[in-house]
Amino acid sequence: MPRRISRSFLAREVLQFAPELLGCTIAHTTSAGTVVIRITEVEAYAGVGDPGSHAFRGRPTARTRSLFGPPGTLYVYFTYGMHYCANVVGGRRGSGGAALLRAGEVIEGIDLAKERRASGARRPPADRDLARGPARLVVSLGLGRENDGISILDPDSPVVLRYPATPIPPDAIRSGPRVGVAGPGGDASAYPWRFWIDGDPTVSPYRPAARRRRGAGSPTGPGLGQAVPGRSGTDDSRHT
């Protein structure tokens, strides 16, 4: 079994370690059992000064206090009045840098994950959908508000991050605009800080920042420029 992620791994700039989280595993153990997820998609948030970051303002609120903690802190936040999302805090302490865990593949504890994801009488989702999306990943993993602020570097922590069993080839890593985040001037592609494993079925579908509908407004906004050089910006997981 690969060794645990080191503090120095997370102490680097977020843009440096975020793509390297791909292929890593995150495990959460509770009395109900252990679920292990292989990370297939992340987003980098640079913290103070990054308009998309909860740390943009530079000062912690009750919600974002853990985001300003030391590398290795887990930042679990509540959004849309109903969902939780999880970040691994990194960079310099107090920088507010973090990587959002957007999607992964459940590789252990799949029954427990299905149990957690099955809502009501509904059938549990397909295996590949168990952790396909940041809020779904958190549910499968069994994380909640009680895990906000814990250190994943602590040997006694219920949450453990490990290096990939088999490293991801660099040319299999793709990048593109962050989901649901608009950059300056509404251009999300100003921050192509979403990273995923090319062709992996558990990568979440890309959707441009959802503009809330207001009265009879302006016509359809400008399409997102597809043109991101290199192997960026292509997303075969996109819905039509």
Next chain:
DNA sequence: CGTGCGATTATCT
């Protein structure tokens, strides 16, 4: 102190 809108998802048309 009110209002608008998110680092979303399930469900309906």
Next chain:
DNA sequence: GATAATCGCACGC
């Protein structure tokens, strides 16, 4: 595709 569900926070008055 569109929309409801519904909490925390920034911002405007």
